[in-house]
Amino acid sequence: MSNIGKLYEKKVMDGDKEVITYSGSINTLKISLPSIYLEDNKFASSDRAPDFRIWLKNSNGTDTQIGVAWKKEIKRGEKAGGFLISIVIDDPSFADKLNVTAFRNDQGHWDIVWNRPRQPEEAA
Numbered sequence: 001m002s003n004i005g006k007l008y009e010k011k012v013m014d015g016d017k018e019v020i021t022y023s024g025s026i027n028t029l030k031i032s033l034p035s036i037y038l039e040d041n042k043f044a045s046s047d048r049a050p051d052f053r054i055w056l057k058n059s060n061g062t063d064t065q066i067g068v069a070w071k072k073e074i075k076r077g078e079k080a081g082g083f084l085i086s087i088v089i090d091d092p093s094f095a096d097k098l099n100v101t102a103f104r105n106d107q108g109h110w111d112i113v114w115n116r117p118r119q120p121e122e123a124a
Contacts, residue, residue, distance in 0.1 A: 004028050005112035007038070007085070007102050022052075022102075026089070026112055031098070033089070038069055054089060066091060067098075079103075085110065 005026035011018050023037040035057040041050050050068035057063055067089035074082045085102040099117075102110040 001113050001115050003111050004100065004114050005033075007110035007112060009109065022085070022110070024110070024112070026098075026100070028114075033066070036066070038085075041068070052085075054087065069102075087112065 005024055007022045007024035010021050010023070012021055013019075019040065021037065021039075023035070025036060026033040033056055037055055037057065038052040039055060041053050044050070051071045052069040053065055054067035054069055055063045056066045067087060069085050069087045071083050072086050074080055074084055082104065084104075087100045087102060088097055089100070090097040098114070100112050100114045102112045105111050
């Protein structure tokens with residue numbers, strides 16, 4: 001498991017209700033996403049739709065949607081009852097989509113971690 005980024009949580013007012021926003025970065029040897037943010041998916045049309053859309057702030061002032069994310073409840077272990085954020089980022093330049101997970105840590109932010117997918121074992 002490799003830690004490849006961080007998300008920071010911020011509470012803001014949206015009209016008369018308080019909402020939590022997430023922003024941060026992802027960096028690997030080949031991918032540099034220095035300024036990403038998660039936006040509530042207000043256009044979700046089903047229970048399976050993503051909870052968030054992920055955007056990259058570009059240096060020219062424009063924003064580009066680069067992925068989606070879902071909040072998922074943690075069902076086992078010491079953090080049971082909490083949640084994680086399952087993130088999928090994709091781009092035409094990628095050989096495959098990037099699947100990562102954000103876990104809340106004890107320092108008040110979220111660690112974005114990546115695991116290499118397991119290869120199916122060959123039948124003997």
